[in-house]
Amino acid sequence: EEAVLSLMLEDNYSKDEILELYLNTTYFGAGSTGIKQASRTYFGKAPSALTLAEAAVIASLPYAPTGLNPLENPEGCKKRQLLVLAAMHKYGMINQGQLAEAKAEKIRLTNGTVM
Template structure:
């Protein structure tokens, strides 16, 4: 019962956030609302290697809401699927620290993050900060196109709420890590771990986990096979984020930064 109430309360909150940020009555103007939402939620790098071929008409969208688990199973391969319990804690901590620090406390979208991002973006007059949660990223990666419209943003939030209603946080995190693109043709944490370091995810060290956690933000850019120096810089960002989140101390982070990395190829 509490989850149902939380679900519907979240829908109400989404509406009032849009109304407030778009400027009162102007929130009813679709273009105004769309601009605010677009400024708060970042556009992640598109992945041309894997296009979304799932129908996106009304019937298909309704089917996703009604039969979400079936739709998810069609998109996330069961082969080499790694549950969170079989992943090293440092890997999941690294991902949460750099992608969504409030992952275990928000209902699928981060209200604080939306307000913060909207205010920062308004201050600078451009998109300098985003607020996509891991759940929202999962939704976009599995089902949605890269178009920036109000309708797509609303669908993204509604599907994120639906995910949170149907799945546990660890299940959502597992779906994300097993489907996200890590660059160099590797989809999912198993393939990325094997492809970059020649080992199973359970064997990843902290430096390796931090490097992999930094890739989904811009996989083609940060792939160590494309630009190892840039990948190392991104790894530093992840390790610093882990320090800020309280997962590791500065000494551990500094040690991980200088530890040699041996790529599989």
């Protein structure tokens, strides 16, 4: 059934549309569903205003949204964020300078915690 559904999705939507549907319905922890809500919950801003380092935090959350919730587990979330950034560099999505800058950035969460 899942294979048939995936084929139907691919026939009716582009890969970008499928990704958008997924990101708008995925749970990101702390009661946040979707990128927009997660961005507001953790950083108090719209997704378009996120830095690379902040976006990497959001990207790390679907792996374990409750366990990696940065408001509850900033250390664990930081470790996962660094893995996401390393993967982005490995696959050519960001350069060495962007990687270094994102790793060094101090991220302020809505609860005042700095990661």
